[in-house]
Amino acid sequence: MDQVLTILSGLARELILDADDLASVDALAVAAQAGGESGVTALLQLARLTSEAADDAGAVTDAVDRVQDDSALWRMAGLVVVCFAAVRADYPSRQDAQAARTAISARAEIVYTEVSAYGPETLAWLMSLTGVATRYLSRTAAERAPAVRVETGISLPATVLAYQLYGDAGRAGELVDRNRISTSLLMPVSFEAVAP
Template sequence: MTMEQVLTILSGLARELITDADDLARVDVLAVGVQAGGDSGVTALIQLARLTGEAAADANAVPDAVDRVQDDTPLWRIVALVVVCFAVVRADYPSRQDAQAARTAVSARADMVYGEAGIYGPETIAWLVSMTGVATLTLSRTAAERAPAVRVETGVSLPSTLLAYDLYGDAGRAEALVDRNRVATSLVMPVSFEAVAP
């Protein structure tokens, strides 16, 4: 895949994830820089990847959006790693396990990229290793600060609002219980479900 094709994919992804008008204007400026080609074009492409991860309206949605792209070229995987690393440090992780899973996913993505990035020179590899190191360290710190997810057994199906009030003293956290457990209706929670420890 050429740099122009990667630019087309990345620009589309940026417009899908970014809602701020000023950031969208920067997307257009960087796209022009990429089209200039050469080293400055590669630099602009990486800056566009960083902007996409940093400015995404929903940082939690970025890894899934990146994974929907059907491309296996080394250049796209490098760009995708940059987007994801800058997004995951902004994402919200309700539990320790959520942050740990994000860290594992970033490390696995990086391991795939490192072997291929050599064609872009040792400076590129060093920068990618440093960037990924900062992201995984941030996720480790986040994991250490979060409460663990635990399994809750009730013996009878109850509404999520009642369970949220019983667990946290806040019925407003019912939606988080429903989302976490992918329950179809909030009125009947399963008798065994996962919740963030109070």
């Protein structure tokens, strides 16, 4: 419990900027140190708060994935963090939302097999939480435009391509970010974009 609590408190301090939320982190950390069933409940509430109060919802899953801990308790806390982050993150394309849903489902399958030590109420709560998050992601995927492959034949600046695709040169950063291009001056002749 102590190692997971240390990891989760560290993530909270990395992701949360609001002083009131950080005070709540401290209170939940003290409650979690009590151990037992109430300690696990406080730990899961700390995981929820970390995700809900994080300044950048998109960075939350990356932060959880960087953690090097294979304990069942950490995987359970990580699932809570990721589920709450999923409903706050932005998904520009259908495929982005579908990938997030698949990742949560895979994470949940592992946790479900390990959570029995924490009681049936914990398992039921985690299954409900995962169900809400995956339904939200399914609905979001259905509402988003698909990502498509664009072929230009020549390298052009991202601003020109954004204007040609969307009528908005301001969306050039979106093309650069989606394709992980180091410079916006010359985009590759084949790249991915959200369908207009």
